[in-house]
Amino acid sequence: MSYVLWRSIMHERSLVQTLLNQVQQIVADDGGGVVKEIQVQVGDLSGVEPLLFESAFTELAREWFPQECRLVLDIVPVKAECRLCGQCFEVQDNEFLCPACGTGPVEVIQGDQVKLMSITVDSENSVSGAKS
Ligand SMILES: [Zn+2]
Structure with missing residues (x-):
């Protein structure tokens, strides 16, 4: 295994860890339950x-959740907006140039991050009032 690949896996692992932390916090705040599915953009x-993200998830989710949890990845394209003329466009082949005016500085508005989109919780297991 090369150093670069290892570094990359560490990167995904820490992202997954952050994500799972977030998920657990949200579910706990919401009254708990069994997490069935997590959708990530x-x-x-x-x-x-x-x-790599998926394999890190598969490995770490086992430690975090008692039951199997599905990960749904939603890969989104990169979108940018021209600061000069306001044109919004999809960035292809790392071509960060406004197609309308061709000169303006552009700002990435989508596609540069990992975002938690939704969590599916099976609440049937949590609302059964198991308190004694
Ligand atoms: Zn422009």
């Missing part, structure tokens, strides 16, 4: 390798 520019 991954931008093309986020530097996240979906396959």
Whole structure:
């Protein structure tokens, strides 16, 4: 295993850890339950390798959740907005140039991050009032 690949896995692992932390916090605040599915949006520019992310998730989720939890990755394209003319466009092949005016500085508005989109919780197991 090369150093670069290892570094990359560490990157995905820490992202997954942050994500699971977030999920657990949200579910706990919401009264608990069994997490069945987590939907995550991954931008093309986020530097996240979906396959590595998935394998890190599979490995870590086992420690976090008692039951199997599904991960749904939603890969989104990179979108940018021209600061000069306001044109919004999809960035392809790392071509950060406004197609309308061709000169303006652009700002990435989508696709550069990993975002938690939704959590599916099976609450049937948590609302059964198991308190004694
Ligand atoms: Zn422009």
